[in-house]
Amino acid sequence: MQTVTLNNGVRMPVLGFGVYQIPPGQTEQAVTHALVAGYRLLDTAAAYGNEEAVGRAVKSSGIPREELFITTKVWIQDAGEENARRAFDTSLRKLGLDYLDLYLIHQPYGDVYGSWRAMEGLNREGRAKAIGVSNFYPDRLVDLIDHNEVTPAVNQIETHPFFQRTADQDLMRGRRVQIESWGPFAEGRNNLFSHPVLGEIGARHGKSVAQVVLRWLVQRQVVVLSKSVRAERMAENIDVFDFELTDGQMASIAALDTGRSLFFDHWDPAAVSQLGNARIHD
């Protein structure tokens, strides 16, 4: 597996497996299949409710801990210095781990500065090898960077053919923040899997639309997470390192950008309030 080197020297696989929306009862099996398929980067979150199942699959896999790269995220309800530390301990216990490779602030709401101070401490103590954020638009990202000691190693953001984030990626590159894609298939929206441009490019390489999308992201130096509960799709989605898209094909995909989220308006007060008040525990 190819890796990228984060701004603190930690190496991260360029392609990983995410478990959002996998019910806890199915997660252990899904992660077990993903590990067999060769994934070593696993992405979960306290808010997904399946950290324990991820931990069980990791434990029973027998794969040495240092070969895995495990990410989880602190939810808005647990923002703030003390809360974030407690949330980290809870996540670590649920995962059955004694350190995380990457700990992220899940959403840019609540007391993110308090959370960040906690995370800087966890990072110094070696309990979180790298720390970062998710769903931060450039304004909030730059503000966080400019007023804190540690620059986030990663910003995990919605990135797919219909919302490509090239300007955001340029800004992050300048600030030494690695972009990581969530929702690379736009969860199938806009009929992504039957898109004619992506299908035509795939046909030229004997690859599926999913493989074209993942390859396009890897070639853009975007770390990417995909999710599937089906073993055959997990194998398909990791098989993207034996072909290369041409400059013309990259340009054809670039033309699909709409510049807008398909999921969430981070500037809509009602949406911000709804998310900010979503509780994941008592």
Ligand code: NAP
């Ligand atoms: P996604 O990867 O864009 O799409 C997943 C969907 O695509 C699933 O319905 C899956 O169905 C289907 N699929 C997967 N491979 C396929 C293939 N080869 N052919 C056809 N269909 C395929 O969506 P996502 O799960 O939202 O994003 C990936 C990961 O990013 C998440 O699991 C999570 O770890 C992370 N994420 C983070 C945030 C955040 O706020 N930080 C938000 C969303 C996601 P089946 O499962 O039925 O195969």
